[in-house]
Amino acid sequence: MKERTVQLEVLRYNPDTDTEAHFQRYEVVCQEEWVVLDALNKVKADIDPTLNYRWSCHMAVCGSCGMMINGEPKLSCHAFLRDYEGVIRVEPLAHFPIERDLVTAPDDFMEKLKRVKPYVIPKEKKPISEGEYKQTPAQLMKFRQYSMCINCMLCYAACPQYGLTPKFIGPAALTLAHRYNLDSRDGGRKERQEVVATHEGVWECTFVGACSEVCPAHVDPASALQQMKITSSIDWIVEHLIPGGKS
Amino acid sequence: MAKSHKPVVWFPFAAGGTVIAFFIPVIVLLTFLAALGHVPAGLSYERMHAFAGNGLGKLIVFGVVALSLWSSAHRLRCTCYDFGLRADTLAATVLYVAAIAGSIASAVFLLRI
Ligand code: SF4
Ligand code: FES
Numbered sequence: 001m002k003e004r005t006v007q008l009e010v011l012r013y014n015p016d017t018d019t020e021a022h023f024q025r026y027e028v029v030c031q032e033e034w035v036v037l038d039a040l041n042k043v044k045a046d047i048d049p050t051l052n053y054r055w056s057c058h059m060a061v062c063g064s065c066g067m068m069i070n071g072e073p074k075l076s077c078h079a080f081l082r083d084y085e086g087v088i089r090v091e092p093l094a095h096f097p098i099e100r101d102l103v104t105a106p107d108d109f110m111e112k113l114k115r116v117k118p119y120v121i122p123k124e125k126k127p128i129s130e131g132e133y134k135q136t137p138a139q140l141m142k143f144r145q146y147s148m149c150i151n152c153m154l155c156y157a158a159c160p161q162y163g164l165t166p167k168f169i170g171p172a173a174l175t176l177a178h179r180y181n182l183d184s185r186d187g188g189r190k191e192r193q194e195v196v197a198t199h200e201g202v203w204e205c206t207f208v209g210a211c212s213e214v215c216p217a218h219v220d221p222a223s224a225l226q227q228m229k230i231t232s233s234i235d236w237i238v239e240h241l242i243p244g245g246k247s
Numbered sequence: 248m249a250k251s252h253k254p255v256v257w258f259p260f261a262a263g264g265t266v267i268a269f270f271i272p273v274i275v276l277l278t279f280l281a282a283l284g285h286v287p288a289g290l291s292y293e294r295m296h297a298f299a300g301n302g303l304g305k306l307i308v309f310g311v312v313a314l315s316l317w318s319s320a321h322r323l324r325c326t327c328y329d330f331g332l333r334a335d336t337l338a339a340t341v342l343y344v345a346a347i348a349g350s351i352a353s354a355v356f357l358l359r360i
Contacts, residue, residue, distance in 0.1 A: 160329050193250070203253040206325035230261070233254035 002032040006039055007087040010051065013098050021098060023089075024048075030081055036090065037065055037076040040102075053102035060216055063150035066093050066157065067102055073157035073214045093157040095166075109153055112169050115195050116177035121188030139184040146179035146224055148217045155211035155221050161204055168204040169195060171211035171221035178224040181231075197232040205229075256321055256343070263318025270311055296360065305357045313350035320346035 006028050013021035026043045037055055044051050055065035058077045065076045068091040070084065081088075096104035122133065155171035156162050162170050177196050181189040195201055205225045212222040277290060286292070298304040320342035327338045 164328075164331055164333075197250045199251045199253070201251070203251040203257075206329055208329055229254075229257060232250075233258050233261075236250075236252070236254035237258075 004030055004032050004081065006030045006081055008036075008039055008043065009087050009089045010040075010043075010102070011091040011098075012051075012101050014050075014100060025087075032082060034081050035077055036067070036069055036074075036079040036081065036084075036088065039081065039088075040076065040090070051102075052100045061150060063152035066152045066154050067091065068094055068157065073154040075152060075154070075216050078216055093153060095157050095159075095163045096153070106153060108166065109151075109156060109170070109173070112173040113151075113176065116169065116173050116192055117188055118173070118176040118180060120180060120183060120186045121191065122185060123187030133185040135184055142184070143179045143182035146175050146182065146219060149176060149179075149219050149221075150217050152216060154214045154216065158210040158214040160208055160210065161206060165200075165204055167200045169201050171205075171225065172219075174202055174205075174228065175219060175221040175224040178228050181228075193232065193235065196228055197235065202228045202232060256317075256339075259314060259317045260321035261318075263314035263316075263321075266311055266314045267318055271315060274311075299357060299360050305360070309350070309354055309357055312353040313346075316346040316349045317343075 008026045008028060009023050010026060011021050012018075012024045026047055028039050028042050028047070030039050030042065037058060040051065040053055044053075053065070053067070053076075055077060056062040057064075060075050060078045063075070066073060067076045068074075068089075069076065069079045070089050071091075073093060076090070090102065092098050092102045092104045096106060096108070099105050120133075126133075149172050151172065153172065159168075159171055162168050174196060177192045180186050181192060197203070202225050205222075207222060207226060209222045212220045215221060277287070280286065281290075299308055324335070324339050324342050328335055332338060
Protein backbone atom coordinates (compact mmCIF):
# COMPACT_ATOMS: atom_id res chain seq x y z
CA MET A 1 0.00 0.00 0.00
CA LYS A 2 1.29 3.43 -0.93
CA GLU A 3 1.84 6.01 1.76
CA ARG A 4 1.60 9.75 1.43
CA THR A 5 2.31 12.57 3.83
CA VAL A 6 -0.65 14.87 3.91
CA GLN A 7 -0.69 18.41 5.23
CA LEU A 8 -3.94 19.24 6.97
CA GLU A 9 -4.87 22.76 7.95
CA VAL A 10 -7.63 22.40 10.50
CA LEU A 11 -9.75 25.13 12.05
CA ARG A 12 -9.47 25.05 15.81
CA TYR A 13 -11.69 26.76 18.34
CA ASN A 14 -12.01 26.13 22.03
CA PRO A 15 -14.81 28.23 23.54
CA ASP A 16 -13.22 28.02 27.01
CA THR A 17 -9.86 29.48 26.07
CA ASP A 18 -10.01 31.02 22.59
CA THR A 19 -11.48 34.38 21.65
CA GLU A 20 -11.11 33.54 17.97
CA ALA A 21 -10.82 30.49 15.77
CA HIS A 22 -7.43 29.79 14.20
CA PHE A 23 -5.86 27.26 11.85
CA GLN A 24 -3.53 24.53 12.97
CA ARG A 25 -1.27 22.54 10.64
CA TYR A 26 -0.80 18.81 10.99
CA GLU A 27 1.49 16.58 8.99
CA VAL A 28 0.00 13.10 8.80
CA VAL A 29 1.31 9.96 7.18
CA CYS A 30 -1.66 8.48 5.36
CA GLN A 31 -2.47 5.59 3.10
CA GLU A 32 -3.14 6.67 -0.46
CA GLU A 33 -6.69 5.31 -0.44
CA TRP A 34 -7.74 7.03 2.79
CA VAL A 35 -10.41 9.66 3.15
CA VAL A 36 -10.05 12.96 5.03
CA LEU A 37 -11.82 11.44 8.04
CA ASP A 38 -9.13 8.76 8.28
CA ALA A 39 -6.49 11.46 8.33
CA LEU A 40 -8.34 13.29 11.12
CA ASN A 41 -8.68 10.05 13.08
CA LYS A 42 -4.95 9.54 12.74
CA VAL A 43 -4.32 13.06 14.03
CA LYS A 44 -6.55 12.43 17.01
CA ALA A 45 -5.00 9.03 17.77
CA ASP A 46 -1.33 9.86 17.28
CA ILE A 47 -0.75 13.61 17.24
CA ASP A 48 -3.36 15.68 19.02
CA PRO A 49 -6.10 14.05 21.10
CA THR A 50 -7.73 17.42 21.77
CA LEU A 51 -9.09 17.71 18.21
CA ASN A 52 -12.90 17.57 18.09
CA TYR A 53 -15.13 16.50 15.21
CA ARG A 54 -18.21 14.35 14.66
CA TRP A 55 -18.47 11.08 12.82
CA SER A 56 -20.04 7.70 13.22
CA CYS A 57 -20.60 5.38 10.28
CA HIS A 58 -17.59 6.03 8.02
CA MET A 59 -19.78 5.01 5.07
CA ALA A 60 -21.82 8.05 4.08
CA VAL A 61 -25.04 7.00 5.77
CA CYS A 62 -25.16 8.70 9.18
CA GLY A 63 -24.62 12.23 7.89
CA SER A 64 -22.65 13.42 10.91
CA CYS A 65 -19.21 14.04 9.42
CA GLY A 66 -19.98 17.04 7.20
CA MET A 67 -17.15 19.60 6.98
CA MET A 68 -15.86 22.24 4.61
CA ILE A 69 -12.96 20.65 2.76
CA ASN A 70 -11.02 23.17 0.72
CA GLY A 71 -14.06 25.40 1.02
CA GLU A 72 -16.58 22.85 -0.22
CA PRO A 73 -19.18 21.12 1.95
CA LYS A 74 -18.32 17.40 1.97
CA LEU A 75 -18.79 14.28 4.02
CA SER A 76 -15.27 13.79 5.34
CA CYS A 77 -15.76 10.02 5.17
CA HIS A 78 -16.40 10.40 1.46
CA ALA A 79 -13.67 12.90 0.59
CA PHE A 80 -10.82 10.85 -0.85
CA LEU A 81 -7.30 12.10 -0.24
CA ARG A 82 -6.34 11.15 -3.79
CA ASP A 83 -8.67 13.91 -5.04
CA TYR A 84 -6.67 16.59 -3.22
CA GLU A 85 -3.24 18.02 -3.75
CA GLY A 86 -1.13 20.13 -1.45
CA VAL A 87 -2.46 21.40 1.86
CA ILE A 88 -6.01 20.29 2.63
CA ARG A 89 -8.00 22.87 4.51
CA VAL A 90 -10.63 21.46 6.87
CA GLU A 91 -13.21 23.74 8.46
CA PRO A 92 -16.53 23.27 10.23
CA LEU A 93 -19.68 23.39 8.08
CA ALA A 94 -20.38 26.93 6.91
CA HIS A 95 -23.45 28.86 8.10
CA PHE A 96 -23.68 27.03 11.44
CA PRO A 97 -22.30 28.29 14.75
CA ILE A 98 -19.08 26.55 15.79
CA GLU A 99 -19.30 24.68 19.05
CA ARG A 100 -15.72 23.46 19.20
CA ASP A 101 -13.14 22.83 16.47
CA LEU A 102 -15.00 21.10 13.62
CA VAL A 103 -18.17 20.55 15.63
CA THR A 104 -21.08 22.83 14.75
CA ALA A 105 -24.44 23.38 16.45
CA PRO A 106 -27.24 21.98 14.28
CA ASP A 107 -30.08 23.39 16.45
CA ASP A 108 -31.41 25.75 13.79
CA PHE A 109 -31.77 22.92 11.27
CA MET A 110 -33.42 20.66 13.86
CA GLU A 111 -35.94 23.35 14.71
CA LYS A 112 -36.78 23.91 11.03
CA LEU A 113 -37.12 20.20 10.43
CA LYS A 114 -39.77 20.06 13.13
CA ARG A 115 -41.68 22.96 11.63
CA VAL A 116 -42.33 21.19 8.30
CA LYS A 117 -43.89 18.17 10.09
CA PRO A 118 -41.70 15.54 8.44
CA TYR A 119 -43.91 12.55 9.15
CA VAL A 120 -46.99 10.98 7.61
CA ILE A 121 -50.15 12.78 8.67
CA PRO A 122 -52.71 10.12 7.65
CA LYS A 123 -55.48 11.19 5.30
CA GLU A 124 -57.92 9.30 7.45
CA LYS A 125 -57.06 7.73 10.73
CA LYS A 126 -57.97 4.10 11.06
CA PRO A 127 -57.63 1.67 13.95
CA ILE A 128 -54.72 -0.77 13.90
CA SER A 129 -57.23 -3.62 13.54
CA GLU A 130 -57.95 -2.41 9.99
CA GLY A 131 -54.42 -3.16 9.00
CA GLU A 132 -51.62 -1.20 7.39
CA TYR A 133 -51.74 1.74 5.00
CA LYS A 134 -50.86 0.16 1.67
CA GLN A 135 -48.77 1.68 -1.07
CA THR A 136 -47.89 0.46 -4.56
CA PRO A 137 -44.30 0.51 -5.87
CA ALA A 138 -45.33 3.26 -8.31
CA GLN A 139 -46.63 5.40 -5.44
CA LEU A 140 -43.37 4.81 -3.59
CA MET A 141 -41.30 5.89 -6.57
CA LYS A 142 -43.00 9.30 -6.56
CA PHE A 143 -41.15 10.35 -3.40
CA ARG A 144 -38.40 7.78 -2.89
CA GLN A 145 -35.59 10.03 -4.05
CA TYR A 146 -36.68 12.75 -1.60
CA SER A 147 -36.69 10.27 1.25
CA MET A 148 -32.97 9.47 0.88
CA CYS A 149 -31.81 12.52 2.87
CA ILE A 150 -29.30 11.71 5.61
CA ASN A 151 -29.65 15.11 7.33
CA CYS A 152 -25.99 15.91 6.77
CA MET A 153 -26.72 19.64 6.29
CA LEU A 154 -24.22 19.97 3.46
CA CYS A 155 -26.95 21.66 1.43
CA TYR A 156 -27.36 24.34 4.12
CA ALA A 157 -23.63 24.97 4.12
CA ALA A 158 -23.71 25.29 0.31
CA CYS A 159 -26.81 27.50 0.07
CA PRO A 160 -25.96 31.22 -0.27
CA GLN A 161 -29.53 32.17 0.62
CA TYR A 162 -29.36 30.33 3.93
CA GLY A 163 -26.07 32.09 4.64
CA LEU A 164 -27.61 35.49 3.94
CA THR A 165 -31.09 34.89 5.38
CA PRO A 166 -30.85 32.48 8.31
CA LYS A 167 -34.66 32.43 8.63
CA PHE A 168 -34.89 30.48 5.35
CA ILE A 169 -36.31 27.02 6.08
CA GLY A 170 -33.69 25.67 3.68
CA PRO A 171 -33.22 22.83 1.21
CA ALA A 172 -33.33 19.61 3.25
CA ALA A 173 -36.28 20.54 5.49
CA LEU A 174 -38.37 21.78 2.55
CA THR A 175 -37.47 18.69 0.55
CA LEU A 176 -38.70 16.49 3.37
CA ALA A 177 -41.96 18.43 3.42
CA HIS A 178 -42.22 17.65 -0.29
CA ARG A 179 -41.44 13.99 0.36
CA TYR A 180 -44.41 13.69 2.72
CA ASN A 181 -46.67 15.80 0.49
CA LEU A 182 -46.02 13.32 -2.31
CA ASP A 183 -46.74 10.29 -0.14
CA SER A 184 -50.03 8.62 -1.11
CA ARG A 185 -50.81 7.90 2.56
CA ASP A 186 -50.38 11.50 3.60
CA GLY A 187 -52.98 14.23 3.93
CA GLY A 188 -50.88 16.89 5.65
CA ARG A 189 -49.97 19.09 2.71
CA LYS A 190 -52.28 21.91 3.74
CA GLU A 191 -50.71 22.11 7.20
CA ARG A 192 -47.21 22.10 5.74
CA GLN A 193 -48.11 24.82 3.23
CA GLU A 194 -48.39 27.24 6.16
CA VAL A 195 -44.60 26.99 6.39
CA VAL A 196 -43.67 25.99 2.83
CA ALA A 197 -45.57 28.71 0.93
CA THR A 198 -44.22 31.64 2.96
CA HIS A 199 -41.37 34.04 2.26
CA GLU A 200 -39.10 32.00 4.53
CA GLY A 201 -40.24 28.83 2.79
CA VAL A 202 -39.74 28.01 -0.88
CA TRP A 203 -39.98 31.65 -1.94
CA GLU A 204 -36.65 32.51 -0.34
CA CYS A 205 -35.01 30.10 -2.78
CA THR A 206 -33.58 31.70 -5.92
CA PHE A 207 -32.66 28.37 -7.55
CA VAL A 208 -28.91 28.64 -7.21
CA GLY A 209 -28.82 24.85 -7.26
CA ALA A 210 -25.73 24.46 -5.04
CA CYS A 211 -27.71 22.18 -2.68
CA SER A 212 -28.17 19.56 -5.38
CA GLU A 213 -24.53 19.75 -6.40
CA VAL A 214 -23.19 18.97 -2.94
CA CYS A 215 -25.85 16.49 -1.80
CA PRO A 216 -24.08 13.16 -1.17
CA ALA A 217 -27.36 11.22 -1.30
CA HIS A 218 -28.46 12.56 -4.72
CA VAL A 219 -31.66 13.88 -3.22
CA ASP A 220 -31.69 16.88 -5.58
CA PRO A 221 -33.34 19.29 -3.15
CA ALA A 222 -33.38 22.05 -5.79
CA SER A 223 -35.83 20.06 -7.90
CA ALA A 224 -38.11 19.49 -4.91
CA LEU A 225 -38.19 23.23 -4.20
CA GLN A 226 -38.99 24.14 -7.80
CA GLN A 227 -41.81 21.59 -7.85
CA MET A 228 -43.15 23.10 -4.65
CA LYS A 229 -43.02 26.57 -6.21
CA ILE A 230 -45.23 25.32 -9.02
CA THR A 231 -47.79 23.68 -6.71
CA SER A 232 -47.73 26.69 -4.36
CA SER A 233 -48.35 28.99 -7.33
CA ILE A 234 -51.29 26.89 -8.44
CA ASP A 235 -52.64 27.08 -4.87
CA TRP A 236 -52.27 30.83 -5.00
CA ILE A 237 -54.25 31.07 -8.23
CA VAL A 238 -56.99 28.86 -6.83
CA GLU A 239 -57.13 30.89 -3.61
CA HIS A 240 -57.04 34.35 -5.18
CA LEU A 241 -58.34 34.21 -8.72
CA ILE A 242 -60.97 31.51 -8.76
CA PRO A 243 -64.23 32.62 -7.15
CA GLY A 244 -65.05 30.40 -4.23
CA GLY A 245 -61.58 28.85 -4.39
CA LYS A 246 -60.42 30.38 -1.11
CA SER A 247 -59.73 27.54 1.25
CA MET B 248 -46.64 33.40 9.09
CA ALA B 249 -48.56 34.63 6.10
CA LYS B 250 -48.39 32.86 2.78
CA SER B 251 -46.36 34.71 0.19
CA HIS B 252 -47.71 36.49 -2.88
CA LYS B 253 -44.53 35.65 -4.79
CA PRO B 254 -46.49 33.52 -7.33
CA VAL B 255 -47.67 36.80 -8.95
CA VAL B 256 -44.14 37.49 -10.15
CA TRP B 257 -42.93 33.91 -10.21
CA PHE B 258 -45.50 32.42 -12.58
CA PRO B 259 -44.71 34.79 -15.48
CA PHE B 260 -41.03 34.28 -14.63
CA ALA B 261 -41.38 30.51 -14.99
CA ALA B 262 -43.41 30.90 -18.19
CA GLY B 263 -40.79 33.33 -19.54
CA GLY B 264 -38.01 30.90 -18.65
CA THR B 265 -39.69 28.24 -20.73
CA VAL B 266 -40.19 30.66 -23.63
CA ILE B 267 -36.55 31.75 -23.43
CA ALA B 268 -35.34 28.16 -23.44
CA PHE B 269 -37.36 27.33 -26.54
CA PHE B 270 -37.35 30.49 -28.64
CA ILE B 271 -34.47 32.77 -27.77
CA PRO B 272 -31.56 30.62 -29.03
CA VAL B 273 -33.36 30.24 -32.37
CA ILE B 274 -34.16 33.95 -32.55
CA VAL B 275 -30.56 34.85 -31.72
CA LEU B 276 -29.30 32.51 -34.43
CA LEU B 277 -31.75 33.83 -37.02
CA THR B 278 -30.97 37.44 -36.14
CA PHE B 279 -27.28 36.67 -36.46
CA LEU B 280 -27.82 35.05 -39.86
CA ALA B 281 -29.97 37.98 -40.97
CA ALA B 282 -27.23 40.39 -39.88
CA LEU B 283 -24.83 38.50 -42.16
CA GLY B 284 -27.34 38.75 -44.98
CA HIS B 285 -28.53 35.16 -44.96
CA VAL B 286 -32.26 35.33 -44.48
CA PRO B 287 -33.99 31.96 -44.93
CA ALA B 288 -36.66 32.28 -47.64
CA GLY B 289 -39.54 31.48 -45.29
CA LEU B 290 -38.46 34.26 -42.93
CA SER B 291 -38.16 37.11 -45.39
CA TYR B 292 -38.99 40.65 -44.27
CA GLU B 293 -42.31 40.64 -46.08
CA ARG B 294 -43.46 37.41 -44.50
CA MET B 295 -42.36 38.44 -41.02
CA HIS B 296 -44.06 41.80 -41.48
CA ALA B 297 -47.26 40.06 -42.52
CA PHE B 298 -46.96 37.74 -39.49
CA ALA B 299 -46.62 40.70 -37.12
CA GLY B 300 -49.50 42.41 -38.90
CA ASN B 301 -51.89 39.60 -38.13
CA GLY B 302 -53.69 39.72 -34.77
CA LEU B 303 -52.57 36.29 -33.61
CA GLY B 304 -49.04 37.03 -34.81
CA LYS B 305 -48.97 40.22 -32.75
CA LEU B 306 -50.09 38.30 -29.70
CA ILE B 307 -47.39 35.66 -30.16
CA VAL B 308 -44.60 38.21 -30.67
CA PHE B 309 -45.82 40.22 -27.70
CA GLY B 310 -46.03 37.10 -25.55
CA VAL B 311 -42.48 36.05 -26.38
CA VAL B 312 -41.04 39.54 -25.82
CA ALA B 313 -42.97 40.39 -22.65
CA LEU B 314 -42.47 37.03 -20.93
CA SER B 315 -38.76 36.93 -21.81
CA LEU B 316 -38.26 40.45 -20.48
CA TRP B 317 -40.14 39.65 -17.27
CA SER B 318 -38.22 36.45 -16.78
CA SER B 319 -34.88 38.17 -17.31
CA ALA B 320 -35.84 40.97 -14.92
CA HIS B 321 -36.83 38.49 -12.22
CA ARG B 322 -33.68 36.41 -12.79
CA LEU B 323 -31.54 39.54 -12.44
CA ARG B 324 -33.40 40.45 -9.26
CA CYS B 325 -32.58 37.01 -7.85
CA THR B 326 -28.97 37.32 -8.96
CA CYS B 327 -28.65 40.66 -7.17
CA TYR B 328 -30.08 38.97 -4.07
CA ASP B 329 -27.67 36.02 -4.37
CA PHE B 330 -24.75 38.41 -4.48
CA GLY B 331 -25.92 39.94 -1.24
CA LEU B 332 -27.56 43.10 -2.59
CA ARG B 333 -30.28 43.27 0.02
CA ALA B 334 -32.06 46.33 -1.38
CA ASP B 335 -34.52 43.89 -2.90
CA THR B 336 -37.47 46.27 -3.22
CA LEU B 337 -35.34 48.78 -5.11
CA ALA B 338 -33.82 46.15 -7.41
CA ALA B 339 -37.25 44.62 -8.04
CA THR B 340 -38.81 48.01 -8.81
CA VAL B 341 -36.08 49.10 -11.23
CA LEU B 342 -35.96 45.77 -13.06
CA TYR B 343 -39.70 45.16 -13.25
CA VAL B 344 -40.32 48.73 -14.43
CA ALA B 345 -37.72 48.19 -17.16
CA ALA B 346 -39.42 44.94 -18.22
CA ILE B 347 -42.86 46.55 -18.22
CA ALA B 348 -41.56 49.55 -20.20
CA GLY B 349 -40.03 47.18 -22.76
CA SER B 350 -43.29 45.26 -23.01
CA ILE B 351 -45.31 48.45 -23.49
CA ALA B 352 -42.87 49.59 -26.16
CA SER B 353 -43.20 46.28 -28.01
CA ALA B 354 -47.02 46.52 -27.77
CA VAL B 355 -46.93 50.05 -29.19
CA PHE B 356 -44.66 49.03 -32.07
CA LEU B 357 -46.78 45.95 -32.80
CA LEU B 358 -49.99 47.94 -32.84
CA ARG B 359 -48.49 50.38 -35.32
CA ILE B 360 -47.76 47.64 -37.86
S1 SF4 C 1 -30.71 17.00 1.09
FE1 SF4 C 1 -28.72 16.01 0.67
S2 SF4 C 1 -27.20 17.56 1.34
FE2 SF4 C 1 -29.15 18.17 2.24
S3 SF4 C 1 -29.16 17.27 4.30
FE3 SF4 C 1 -30.19 15.79 2.92
S4 SF4 C 1 -28.57 14.40 2.24
FE4 SF4 C 1 -27.55 16.20 3.10
S1 FES D 1 -19.27 9.26 9.18
FE1 FES D 1 -21.34 8.83 8.70
S2 FES D 1 -21.64 9.98 6.94
FE2 FES D 1 -19.54 10.24 7.27
